[in-house]
Amino acid sequence: MSQQNLEYITFGGGCFWCVESCFNLLTGVHAAISGYSGGHKANPTYEEVCTGETGHAEVVQIAYDPSLISYEQLMDVFFFLHDPTQLNRQGNDIGTQYRSVIFFKDEAEKAKAENALKQSELSERWNGQYVTEITKLEEFFPAEQYHQGYYEVNPTQPYCSAVVGPKIAKFKKHYGELGMLRADLNN
Known part of the structure; x- marks a missing residue:
């Protein structure tokens, strides 16, 4: 695939x-890279982001081929993978670094993000008011190398076993039935 x-x-x-583990399973996704965005510190470290003092969120930047998967399909996956009604948390992960946020590059993408959020709200997949932020992407900082593909390398790590693994299984079941998973997966 051409870059x-x-x-x-x-x-x-x-x-x-x-988030990264699931998106890397989709047809049309070239890469999902874990990183940080939305804060005020340049080149933050994981330890700094975890304090909540940098303003950054843990994010994933997706490189995708729009001829194989659409922005709207990616947004559907995004809203499937987390609860957008939880403010500054996901389950037991608490802090602004775990907030629900969509970053846009221009006004056209902002409008698409707003529409995707509205469509998800109308689907009534989640009960409650959405707290997902939609904000301009200023800069993306890739996370440290050991975070990239973390689940694939550490599936028996306690957090991965208890949280990531079950989420991936639920994701594979749902999106596999929709035919959106890469054909080269060992389901």
């Missing part, structure tokens, strides 16, 4: 290990 055909989207929906 020039790729588009990018960046969002946060809780722990980036969960």
